[in-house]
Amino acid sequence: MMDDVILKVEAITKTFPGVKALDDVSFDIRRGEVHALVGENGAGKSTLMKALAGLHKPDSGQIVYQGVPTEVAGPLDARQKGILLIHQELSLSPELSVAENIYLGAWPTNRFGVLKKRELRRNASAALEALGCGFGPDVRVGTLSVAMQQMVEIARAEAFSANVVIFDEPTASLTDTEKDQLFHTIRGLKARGVGIVYISHKMDEIFDITDRITVLRDGQVQGTVETGETDLNHVTRMMIGRTLDSFFVKAKPEFGAEVLRVDGLSKHGHFRNVSFSVREGEVLGLYGLVGAGRSEVVETIFGVRKADDGKLFWKGSEIDLPTPRQSIDMGMALVPESRKEQGLVLMMGGRENTSLPHLRLFSELSLMNRTKELATFEKYRSALSIKTTGPDQAVSQLSGGNQQKFVLAKWLCADPKLIILDEPTRGIDVGSKSAIHKLIAELAEQGLAVIVISSEMPEVLGVSHRVLAMSEGAVVAAFEEGNMSEENLIDAVSHHQGEAAAA
């Protein structure tokens, strides 16, 4: 029964003004398989997924569900037919209970619209138990962790006896343990014959959990392959039309004077005795697992946090620990990890976002100099090849990669001497990643000192001249050209963790 096709997409085309989002797309989902849908941002994954869930009506083509051509009228209709979409942004009401959320909009009621509370609770309990959730139906959803909230959505699969479940970037905000639990649940659904569509940017997950991979590029299917018969390089080439190796461009190692030196920086409970330096034209990588204290170190240098101990040297002379304002004025820039919360004003356009931290540069007597602002915007738009319709298109409408470029632009236009990038490519597509890596190299070649924090080993090795490995708040090893390799990094980090566990 493994080859039993439950849902088939036949030649779907969907056009939005100016864009052909889906172009003659066909693929199928079998019972009991996990089918990956991969592609760069804008490749058409979301549009396809929304067409399946009835949020977009395709211009042509059809969906054949359980052998019958089917029109899906909307998300509720899809759910009742047994097709469940689990969004990245969870579709839950935090103030309602778990049971009420599982049956959101489809509560059991009598003829007069009065809730059958007992039935609701009983059915929800059954669904939760089938999944092995550790919480009951009466808990308020707002009090649950993200992973548990996700389980509430998955419980809908049980409650509505779903045949097809579509996951959109399900692990984006999960920890590793939570991810393992999610995969366990997905395998459980799979064992019961549910067809699963798995959309993700994370290739390791895709190779871990999926059976087949369909690659989309520019709204067209590039091909469907058996996961067991392919490799990362092949899939990546299908996605972007080039191989992995070309991602990483390292800046020429021509270093100037020391820009920043940190000596024995400590903060109780976060990190201790951190020392390093970075020179003009140099890219320094900070590698470590989440929680190793990397972000805390750079935030302390920048002045967002206070240090307990340690010295800072800026261009050779010792300075007091600065405030963020002083750091910016000195020529330091910190591009934070969560660009949506910390980096950008989403409702503003690219022009306003770019000038936001440096309004003084763009104003005279408090009046904004629009011409200067526009010129700067145009300069960075072309320099970073940012795709936007104009200076005032709200950045919320841009892809993750383009948003990240604006975050960079806004720090670059103050002409910094040192730029610190915290997870600069998290959650953005492969093509934009590559553009950002190239940009890092260019910046270094122009003489900037760059510190890159990353949890992705290939990235940190690919862009940096030197790499510091951090674990549990301490720098445990330093690598330079020659001994920089994945094995050495893993050794440094895991060896130290083994020690810490033994101690």
Add this chain to the structure above:
Amino acid sequence: MSVVTDNRAGSPLSGLLRLLLRNHIWVFLALTVIVFSLSSPYFLTVNNIGNILTQGAFIGILAIGMTMVMIDGEIDLSVGAILALASALAIGLQDHMGVWPAVFLGLMSGAALGFLNGTLVALSGMHSFIVTLGGLIGIRGLVFVYSGENALMVPDFSYTEIPEIYLGPISLTAMLFFALAFFFQWVLSSTRHGRETYAVGDNIEAAHDAGINVKRHKIINFTICGTLAAVCGILLSMRLGTAEPNAGKIWELWTIIAVVLGGTRLQGGFGSMWMTIGGVLTLAVLRNGLRLLNTPNYVELMVMGGVLVLALVLDKLLNHKGDT
């Protein structure tokens, strides 16, 4: 990683404590009652309590509809004006068609205007603050056009005896308020419409994705709100025997204050009639108590303003400690 705690589990005592924390307004109400009982001998008398309930019932009935609309994440600023129109129609039309048809038409005017508010909000995509601000001005204008700037007098004063039914010290108006509040609490907690109200206010995208007809839903709640404003207007006309064109002016603000004081969130998704009853009674006790103490009007306003801010600070401290 986070540890789940079931909010509804635990010992009865901690459950009660949690209930109080989530419904801080009742603690606040108890405090005000104690303070006024100690400072005025007239406060804690059966007669005065009856008075408070009747006085509070008018804002209270408005607050019930407002709570429905506010849990939806919307607001209705036009309730004061709708009240005035319903009251003017209920009295003005009596000469032409008799008492009960006039009352019925008054009610219908409220329902129709509520429906109009809801439709405009749902279909235009404008914020309800703007739509009903327009309603507030426009409908008030309509009242002046209809009543010609003069108070309308009821032709037959037996009309004013209709609400003069008492259960002990509790007037019909107060009973009606509590009955409506209990009914709509039941609607909120036990019907599909009630769940929809929370879902829409809490996460409108999720509600829409779940197949809830958000537009129809909002129209229903605005209609409820308009109808209840008309109920309030008619009760007021019965109590006064006249319909003033300025009746209910800035009552929409007192209503919003009562609802917010109760703990219902302006941004929607959270609230209940229990909270609103608490807010309404607190407001009524404060007004009544301050008057018993012969507080000058402007001081009364200052105290009320201060109390509102204080109650909200208290709410913030008690309920949102963990929130960022």
